[in-house]
Amino acid sequence: MYDVIIIGAGASGMMAAATAASKGARVALLEHKDDIGKKILATGNGRCNFTNTDMSVNRFHGSKALIKNGLSQFDYADTIRFFKKLGIPAYDNAGYIYPNSRQAASVVAAFRMELMRLHVDVKTGIKITEIKAARITAKDTKTTANPSCYCIQTDKGSYESKKLIIACGLTASPKLGSDGSLFRMIEALGHHIQKPMPALCGFSCEGLNFKKITGVRCDATVASLIDGQMTEQNTGELQLADYGISGIPVFQISSLISRALNKGQRVEVIIDFLPAFSDDSLYRYIKDRSTAITDNRSLNEMLNGLLNNKLLLELIHKSGVSPDKKGRLLTDDDCESLTRSIKHTAVSVRKPRGVEFAQVCAGGIYTKEIDVHTLESKIHPGLYFCGELLDVDGICGGYNLQWAWTSGYIAGEMQ
Ligand SMILES: Cc1cc2nc3c(=O)[nH]c(=O)nc-3n(C[C@H](O)[C@H](O)[C@H](O)COP(=O)(O)OP(=O)(O)OC[C@H]3O[C@@H](n4cnc5c(N)ncnc54)[C@H](O)[C@@H]3O)c2cc1C
Known part of the structure; x- marks a missing residue:
């Protein structure tokens, strides 16, 4: 005994x-x-x-x-x-x-x-x-x-x-x-x-063409919205995958998201792909670039170097502004939409990746x-x-x- x-x-x-x-x-x-x-x-x-x-x-x-x-x-x-x-x-x-x-x-x-x-x-x-x-x-x-x-x-x-x-x-x-x-x-x-x-896991999401941006890593702020209520946010290296989002900032807000999904609540994650810029400073940056451009380069070319190119293209698509539009012809509304897309993209969260990929339950x-x-x-x-x-x-x-x-x-x- x-x-x-x-x-x-x-x-x-x-x-x-x-x-x-x-x-x-x-x-x-x-x-x-x-x-x-x-x-x-x-x-x-x-x-x-x-x-x-x-x-x-x-x-x-x-x-x-x-x-x-x-x-x-x-x-x-x-x-x-x-x-x-x-x-x-x-x-x-x-x-x-x-x-x-x-x-x-x-x-x-x-x-x-x-x-x-x-x-x-x-x-x-x-x-x-x-x-x-x-x-x-x-x-x-x-x-x-x-x-x-x-x-x-x-x-x-x-x-x-x-x-x-x-x-x-x-x-x-x-x-x-x-x-x-x-x-x-x-x-x-x-x-x-x-x-x-x-928990401490990635999530399958909808709202971006994840297949196109898979493999991109960038500093971002992610914030969870549960039934429309902001719950938590975290900043760090976001990893984009073909199924959705992962990386440390996602892990840090994952427990409440998993618990909410388990209860059948609606979960969205708002992603700020340029936390180093405020909304105003990003709007100003885009506007100033547009004003400074004198040649015929496209919007996509004009913003080259701001974000990973695959991601930039996807966010321009999401903004509703054509990536081929001439940079110098951007309107104030275009600058506004681009700012919103880069700093406030909402993806809806479908489910956590399986337990086999989770560090914790x-x-x-x-x-x-x-x-x-x-x-x-x-x-x-x-x-x-x-x-x-x-x-x-x-x-x-x-x-x-x-x-x-x-x-x-x-x-x-x-x-
Ligand atoms: C990849 C990864 C990285 C992590 N990194 C960190 C980190 O850096 N820092 C941190 O704080 N946490 C980290 N964690 C989380 C941390 O490891 C766990 O929270 C912690 O190990 C849990 O300890 P535990 O004893 O409860 O369970 P476990 O460590 O899971 O141990 C359970 C044990 O029970 C045994 N067992 C299960 N069923 C039976 C059975 N039927 N009969 C006999 N034995 C059984 C298992 O084989 C296992 O040995 C990480 C987890 C993973 C997967």
């Missing part, structure tokens, strides 16, 4: 295992992939942006109660201290924290050594077939000395524990292990899982089913959840891993 079994050797599961074992618990960590920490290796383009010094609650979506309670127990400074102890000094790039090696592999290696040092039984390549919880309710725990007991049946035999921590993630990037294969067993325990929604176990301070199930004493499986997702910048460390620490501490 183990004190604690943890299912899922991702970021939160390994943190839970290290925390529980460091308090003296006998711990087993069960992972169905052939190795631990597969997703961590892919984080931050292989560099692992593992936390951020700006931990404002508004960097997260989902349950604010979980986030606030969680960060009050284990925040970015605890994370930096934890990794420093494991031999990983932090590299701080304007608040974005990486291992000094800039290698995600260092983080996985450090966990591997720590779990070994703490005698955690790590079992990889194991297929879980059933989770049985002893039939004891939360009420009975007041009178029972050793209330909980879990039996995990697998293709390699069964394992028993007093506590169970489930850290299997949601379904983002399923090839890295988080494939939803445990959901059926979690639901069999009486819990409910809000449908995972891709929103959704997860309903927060009302767990204690927000301890992450313990309100249905089964001794059962805990952590990581992305809970209804918390963060923007890019180390927030999702911070949530994994925070929630893994809390679940592991409760042994």
Whole structure:
């Protein structure tokens, strides 16, 4: 009998295992992939942006109660201290924290050594077939000395524990292990899982000829409009693809968009392709160019160099002004339409790209089913959840891993 079994050797599961074992618990960590920490290796383009010094609650979506309670127990400074102890000094790039090696592999290696040092039984390549919880309710725990007991049946035999921590993630990037294969067993325990929604992802859109501008990258501001209401905006390198929009600024506003689409709300994204110009200064620029032109060059030629040429042509088309019109003949209305097209193009958002392309999923176990301070199930004493499986997702910048460390620490501490 183990004190604690943890299912899922991702970021939160390994943190839970290290925390529980460091308090003296006998711990087993069960992972169905052939190795631990597969997703961590892919984080931050292989560099692992593992936390951020700006931990404002508004960097997260989902349950604010979980986030606030969680960060009050284990925040970015605890994370930096934890990794420093494991031999990983932090590299701080304007608040974005990486291992000094800039290698995600260092983080996985450090966990591997720590779990070994703490005698955690790590079992990889194991297929879980059933989770049985002893039939004891939360009420009975007041009178029972050793209330909980879990039996995990697998293709390699069964394992028993007093506590169970489930850290299997949601379904983002399923090839890295988080494939939803445990959901059926979690639901069999009486819990409910809000449908995972891709977040930190691109979106299929309509409103521009995306096939013509695929591959273009440019600095832009994107703002989401949900049922006509402006919700969030972000500026950064926008990536245009044949299906629609992607890139960091889109990721930063993606959680609310995915949640809105899931509710059937109407979503548009307004794109400002020249955030460095105000509306007035862009209007003036176009007007002055037009006035200065004395030859017969076309509008398209006149604005050459302002934006990527494929994109410029598409935005001129969208403005309704002919790209072949002579630059010197532009009217005030033309200048106005061009300004509007370059700085206020609206695309309607159809759907998120699939979970296979998402870095994170929103959704997860309903927060009302767990204690927000301890992450313990309100249905089964001794059962805990952590990581992305809970209804918390963060923007890019180390927030999702911070949530994994925070929630893994809390679940592991409760042994
Ligand atoms: C490409 C990419 C880049 C990212 N970059 C960053 C970044 O730089 N910074 C950041 O903060 N976040 C980043 N993230 C997000 C971050 O990696 C995740 O939010 C975090 O890893 C979630 O941790 P977790 O423990 O909840 O789940 P996961 O890391 O997904 O771990 C779940 C584990 O459970 C295992 N599992 C699942 N089902 C079963 C089962 N049935 N039986 C046994 N084991 C099971 C899985 O194999 C996996 O090992 C990135 C994500 C991706 C995909």
